[in-house]
């Protein structure tokens with residue numbers, strides 16, 4: 001390396017200007033070294049000019065999802081049909097006790113794999129979960145009919161009593177769901193069968209692994225069934241939690257438990273309800 005290059009490398013790694021050269025050249029005019037952008041200022045007009053054009057259609061944004069994790073009473077909407085209310089108690093049953101109850105429920109419940117009937121042609125789908133029914137009356141939804149089952153276990157009787165004592169509501173039926181892993185789910189629906197009556201109160205207890213419970217507001221008629229801009233609520237339901245849906249929640253909202261991308265252990269859900277003779 002020449003002495004000159006060594007000097008330039010020492011001064012900021014090659015950024016230094018070339019040395020001034022031999023004394024005889026020092027007064028010669030040199031071309032100024034200018035960066036490529038020199039001379040272009042903001043005042044000089046450019047060929048393309050940005051002109052703001054008002055969009056023809058109004059810009060719409062989907063509302064942000066509300067996530068509920070804390071105990072409380074949440075009025076998620078109010079409209080002509082009334083208030084849609086959720087009550088959430090994350091620690092209704094102490095976690096360790098809930099885990100013991102999970103084992104008992106898992107072993108004692110007469111789980112069944114049922115088939116939904118969907119669409120006008122009544123296509124059959126195997127439900128991606130196992131279910132069981134307890135109640136004096138039969139219950140029909142999505143083409144599935146449950147015959148009466150009066151054999152409430154000791155644990156189920158105790159849970160129903162605790163629920164009734166704490167809430168002041170009375171329940172005569174119970175639908176049980178077993179989500180075996182992350183692939184099990186229940187799709188968007190409302191618990192709005194005629195036999196549940198108007199504004200049904202649905203009390204949902206969870207045991208085992210945590211799963212997301214999601215709600216979306218039914219869109220107004222002008223949206224033609226498009227839920228893109230609907231309000232959404234998510235509740236990560238923990239073991240031992242109790243969620244109560246009241247008021248217009250079934251009339252104005254849908255709910256689901258979606259499949260998960262990550263591994264999940266089993267979860268049991270007990271939904272207590274009141275069935276009326278049809």
Ligand SMILES: O=C(O)CCC(=O)C(=O)O
Nearest residue numbers: 177186204213257269271
């Ligand atoms: O598993 C849950 O938390 C929800 C169950 C449910 O939506 C239903 O049984 O209608």
